[in-house]
Amino acid sequence: MLEPTAPPRKAPLDTRHQVETPEGIDLPLRPAGLMVRALAFTIDLGLRGLILGVLFIALALLGKLGMGLGSLLIFAVSWWYMVLFEVLRQGRSPGKQWMGLRVVHDDGTPVGWSASLLRNLLRFVDLMPFGYFLGAISCLQHPTFKRLGDIAAGTLVVYGERPLSRPSLPEAEPRRAPIPLTLSEQRALLGFAERQGDLSPARVSELAALLAQPLRISAPNTVAELNGIARGLLGPT
Amino acid sequence: MRLSDATVVIRPRTTWEAMDLGVLMSQQHRRLLMTSWAIVTLPLFAALSVLLWDSPSLAMFIFWWLKPAYERLPLFILSKALFGETPTLKQALREWPRLLKPQLLASLTWRRFSLSRSFLLPVVQLEGLAGDARQQRLQVLLQRNAGAAQWLTVIGVHLESALWIGMMVLFYMLLPQQIETDWDWQSLVLAADHDWLWLEHLTNAFYALILVGWEPVYVACGFSLYLNRRTVLEAWDIELVFRRLRQRLNSNALGLLLVVCLLMPGMPSAWADTPATAPDAPRLLNQPLSSQASHDSIKAVLEQPPFKNRETVTRYRFGEDPANPARARKDGEAPQWLRALLGWLDGHRLDGLANVIEVLLWGAVIALTGWLVWRYRDFVQAFVNRRPRLPEPIKRPLLQQAFGLDLHRESLPNDIAGHAEQLWQTEPRAALGLLYRALLSRLLHEFDLTLGPADTENQVLARIEQLQRPELLAYSRNLTVHWQNIAYGHRVPAAHLQQELCDGWRALFSQGAAR
Numbered sequence: 001m002l003e004p005t006a007p008p009r010k011a012p013l014d015t016r017h018q019v020e021t022p023e024g025i026d027l028p029l030r031p032a033g034l035m036v037r038a039l040a041f042t043i044d045l046g047l048r049g050l051i052l053g054v055l056f057i058a059l060a061l062l063g064k065l066g067m068g069l070g071s072l073l074i075f076a077v078s079w080w081y082m083v084l085f086e087v088l089r090q091g092r093s094p095g096k097q098w099m100g101l102r103v104v105h106d107d108g109t110p111v112g113w114s115a116s117l118l119r120n121l122l123r124f125v126d127l128m129p130f131g132y133f134l135g136a137i138s139c140l141q142h143p144t145f146k147r148l149g150d151i152a153a154g155t156l157v158v159y160g161e162r163p164l165s166r167p168s169l170p171e172a173e174p175r176r177a178p179i180p181l182t183l184s185e186q187r188a189l190l191g192f193a194e195r196q197g198d199l200s201p202a203r204v205s206e207l208a209a210l211l212a213q214p215l216r217i218s219a220p221n222t223v224a225e226l227n228g229i230a231r232g233l234l235g236p237t
Numbered sequence: 238m239r240l241s242d243a244t245v246v247i248r249p250r251t252t253w254e255a256m257d258l259g260v261l262m263s264q265q266h267r268r269l270l271m272t273s274w275a276i277v278t279l280p281l282f283a284a285l286s287v288l289l290w291d292s293p294s295l296a297m298f299i300f301w302w303l304k305p306a307y308e309r310l311p312l313f314i315l316s317k318a319l320f321g322e323t324p325t326l327k328q329a330l331r332e333w334p335r336l337l338k339p340q341l342l343a344s345l346t347w348r349r350f351s352l353s354r355s356f357l358l359p360v361v362q363l364e365g366l367a368g369d370a371r372q373q374r375l376q377v378l379l380q381r382n383a384g385a386a387q388w389l390t391v392i393g394v395h396l397e398s399a400l401w402i403g404m405m406v407l408f409y410m411l412l413p414q415q416i417e418t419d420w421d422w423q424s425l426v427l428a429a430d431h432d433w434l435w436l437e438h439l440t441n442a443f444y445a446l447i448l449v450g451w452e453p454v455y456v457a458c459g460f461s462l463y464l465n466r467r468t469v470l471e472a473w474d475i476e477l478v479f480r481r482l483r484q485r486l487n488s489n490a491l492g493l494l495l496v497v498c499l500l501m502p503g504m505p506s507a508w509a510d511t512p513a514t515a516p517d518a519p520r521l522l523n524q525p526l527s528s529q530a531s532h533d534s535i536k537a538v539l540e541q542p543p544f545k546n547r548e549t550v551t552r553y554r555f556g557e558d559p560a561n562p563a564r565a566r567k568d569g570e571a572p573q574w575l576r577a578l579l580g581w582l583d584g585h586r587l588d589g590l591a592n593v594i595e596v597l598l599w600g601a602v603i604a605l606t607g608w609l610v611w612r613y614r615d616f617v618q619a620f621v622n623r624r625p626r627l628p629e630p631i632k633r634p635l636l637q638q639a640f641g642l643d644l645h646r647e648s649l650p651n652d653i654a655g656h657a658e659q660l661w662q663t664e665p666r667a668a669l670g671l672l673y674r675a676l677l678s679r680l681l682h683e684f685d686l687t688l689g690p691a692d693t694e695n696q697v698l699a700r701i702e703q704l705q706r707p708e709l710l711a712y713s714r715n716l717t718v719h720w721q722n723i724a725y726g727h728r729v730p731a732a733h734l735q736q737e738l739c740d741g742w743r744a745l746f747s748q749g750a751a752r
Contacts, residue, residue, distance in 0.1 A: 013265060014246035015257045033257035035392050035458070099253075129410060133403030136396060140260060140454055159254065179486065188478035199472055207472060210479040214486035 017144050017156070019108045027108050030159040031144040032101050034136060037157055043095030048077055079120070086116045092160070102160045115153040122149030167194040169234065172227035178215055186233050193230035196223075240477045242320045248474045250465050252385035259461030263311075263454045266318050270311050270453035273329050278307050282445040286438050293437035297444065304452070305344040305354060309336040309362055311456040316363055319464075340367060353379065355459020356386035356466075382466050386459065393455050397447060404443040489525060638690070642674040646682055649675050653746075654739040661739075665729045672738060673720040676713060679746065694721060712741045 019027045055073055059066035085093040091103035091111045103111045103119070126135030126147045135147035144156060170193060181189070196204055208222040217225045240247060244265075245258060263270060282300050289296040310333050317324050324332070340361050344354075351357065360366055360374050379386075468474060539545065610617060637644060650656045653675045660668035677697070680686040686700055694717050701713050716738060722728045730738075 012244055012246045013258065013261050015250065015254050015261065016246075030254060031257070032253065033260050034396075035256050035389060036253040038392055038396070039388070129406040130403040131399030133400060133407070136400065137450075140450075141264065143261070143264065145257065145260070159251070181482075184478055185482050188475045188482075192472070192475050192479075195472055195475070198469065203471055207476055207479060210476070210483055214483045214490070 017158075019106075021107075029104070029108055029156065031146075032099075032157045032159050033145045034139040036099050036101065037139070037145075038136075040093070040095035040099040040101055043098055044082070044093050045095075047094055048081055052077055082120045082123075083113075083116045086111055086120075087113055096157070100160050100162060101157055103155050103157050106154045106156055108156075111155055115155050119149035119153035119155050122152050125149070169193045169230060170196055170227050172224055172231050174231040174234075175225070175228040176232055177229045181233075189226060189230045190233055193227050196227075238320060240473055241480065244319060244321050245461075245464075247464075247468055247477060249469045252382050252462065252465070255382075255461050255465035256385070256389060256458040258465070259458030260454055262315060262318070262461060263457035266314060266323065267453070269323065269326060269329070270314060270457075271449050273310055273314065273326055274307065274453055275449045276326075276330060277310055277333065278448065279445060282442070286441065290434065290438075293434060293441055296438075297441045300441070300445065302349065303345065304448075305349060305358075306337060306341060308355065308358060308452065308456050309333070311453045312358055312362055312460055315457055315460050316359070336362065339365065352390045353383055353386035353459075354390060355456050356382065356389070356462050357459075358456070359460060359463045377470065378463070378466050381469070382462055386462055389455070389458055389462070393451070397444075397451060400447045400451065401440075401444050404447060405440055408439075408443070640694075642670065642677065644674065644678045644681055646678055649678060654742045657742075658735070658739050661735050665735070666723050668735070669716075669720050669723050669730070669738075672716060672742060675742075676716060709745065712745055715741070 015030055016028045017031050019029055021027060052074065056070055059070045059073070062069070082093055086103050089097075092101070096102060103116070105111055105115060123135075126132055126138070126149055128134050132147075135149070138147050138151070139145050142151070146156065150156065169190075172193075177189075192207060199207075204223055208226050209219065211217070211226065212219055212222045215225075245262065250258065278300075281303075282296075285296040285300055286293070289299075310329060313332055313336055314324060314329050344358075344361070348354070357375060357378070360371055360378070364374065366374055649671075653671065657668040657671050660671065677688065680697075680701065681688055684704060686704065688697060688700070692700075698710075698713060698717060701710050704710075719730045719734065719738065722730065
């Protein structure tokens with residue numbers, strides 16, 4: 001038998017990758033997988049094609065000189081496009097920016113020249129023997145979705161933080177929680193209040209009913225009470 | 238289904254992150270997923286290939302068309318594994334025929350080309366919905382994540398083809414050179430189909446192999462998208478925390494109640510007793526977390542990795558166990574004769590012989606080294622000698638004669654100019670001949686000019702030019718012209734020229750001799 005049933009409980013699977021700083025702070029990074037990276041790469045590829053196409057049309061007017069300049073241009077664009085964008089724009093090439101990705105070192109610091117050069121030079125290995133064959137396999141097998149170039153350069157492609165919009169809570173009278181709550185419980189209560197708009201009313205009351213009895217709230221206005229606690233947790237706004 | 242048993246962290250994610258979770262899930266159960274997929278699909282593929290040997294494309298097409306049927310197996314495994322009940326390979330395979338029943342026809346015909354196939358499969362297979370109920374569910378599910386699910390399939394199509402072509406290229410690159418020469422591409426296209434059927438079946442087999450690796454990932458990604466959508470829709474993460482909170486509060490209340498009940502009757506005595514035992518008795522006995530429990534848990538935490546990194550190192554060692562030397566000695570008792578022999582050898586009886594052998598061995602080493610150096614001396618020279626030995630200049634015998642003239646230094650008189658002046662009156666030809674002969678001799682012996690036996694006078698002049706002595710060159714030219722005139726044209730130079738040539742000689746060579 002390949003897998004025994006019910007293995008001893010391991011840490012649950014998560015897409016977060018914790019990096020611990022020397023100060024003992026855990027930085028959660030969210031490595032990006034093959035699918036989104038493939039899309040980002042396709043966008044970059046298209047952009048490069050566009051740039052080259054436009055410049056070639058311009059250079060075609062120059063005859064032989066244009067051909068020579070064109071060859072230089074192919075070299076520059078194919079080898080330096082990614083490196084320059086990554087180093088000078090906080091690890092974001094246009095495709096990555098579009099998909100909300102960025103390249104960082106393994107420890108979460110911004111990517112530097114050597115790492116970026118290495119990971120982009122090794123694209124050549126990743127795309128052996130055809131169309132990123134090795135890169136795709138490595139990306140699917142690696143726990144933090146690294147292709148070979150990333151493994152060699154010690155870099156990581158992560159989701160960047162998107163700016164958050166201020167969530168709106170339903171109107172309720174702020175009140176104190178009857179019992180002390182842990183951080184995750186406070187968060188869950190806030191989430192309950194924030195996400196009420198996306199949930200069906202039946203589901204909302206079902207969730208609220210879970211806490212009705214232990215918090216000793218009468219059944220009909222549990223939702224309002226919980227919203228009140230969430231308001232209270234939020235503090236004066 | 239109990240959310241608290243989930244083996245993944247449940248929280249709302251972005252769609253791409255949800256897919257990444259699917260990749261992680263497929264990684265975790267990679268062996269089971271891939272083996273079960275291979276066991277199901279590869280025999281089917283083989284059977285199709287054999288049955289439809291003459292039309293490989295059709296076999297391939299049917300195999301490809303049936304993909305939704307195989308996809309139910311990985312989904313079953315993943316859905317079980319999500320809640321920690323990973324099935325064994327045998328269980329999973331036994332389950333497969335049952336999984337095929339619901340709505341197989343639909344998923345193989347009009348739903349075959351749905352781009353969100355893997356995202357919607359759980360609705361049929363895990364929720365068991367059909368008809369209108371299913372439609373409603375799909376409507377709700379597809380409100381948000383439809384785009385991502387379709388992208389997943391589109392990316393999957395491209396990835397499959399890239400990996401497939403990659404496999405073919407890899408196969409082609411691994412062919413030995415001798416075979417490759419026959420494989421012209423035109424011959425592949427134009428040749429009779431029958432010759433290359435096996436090749437087409439081989440490429441089809443590559444596709445089947447690619448699917449073994451990719452398809453479980455595809456199903457897992459669709460499943461994790463589905464999970465994520467339901468997490469968002471039904472706030473699973475909030476439910477999870479609420480349930481834990483409820484459990485905590487209930488057990489607290491229960492514990493408190495118990496404590497109160499137990500202590501109630503004996504309350505006064507307990508109050509009376511407490512001060513007496515206080516210093517030694519463990520404190521905080523009535524809390525949910527007693528001091529002993531907290532002490533234990535702190536100890537347990539301190540034993541764990543960030544504080545203590547235990548490491549077990551296993552190495553091979555010779556079997557003498559210091560722990561029980563008695564047994565070791567008992568083992569060593571047997572070869573008594575060996576110890577006796579060793580003891581005898583240990584004495585200094587054979588020292589002389591040992592010395593001789595040592596000398597012989599060292600001698601052999603030195604001889605061997607010497608022989609090696611001698612044997613490979615060219616090699617050593619090539620690498621050790623920094624300055625390559627120049628090829629020795631070929632020694633050419635000095636020229637003895639030119640134009641039939643004797644160039645030996647001894648054959649010439651000492652005072653050439655004087656001798657020539659004397660000769661001039663009677664034999665001008667001999668006088669000029671003497672001068673020219675002497676010039677050549679001087680060039681040869683004093684200026685180290687290499688003269689070829691077949692050089693003409695003009696070639697000699699050209700060589701003199703290379704010496705970069707203008708006065709010598711001018712004199713030589715002058716002399717050569719007159720010598721040629723008299724030698725070949727029988728024209729005697731004018732009288733004043735005779736004197737000029739002799740003076741020129743004196744000016745040139747008496748000075749040169751002085752130098």
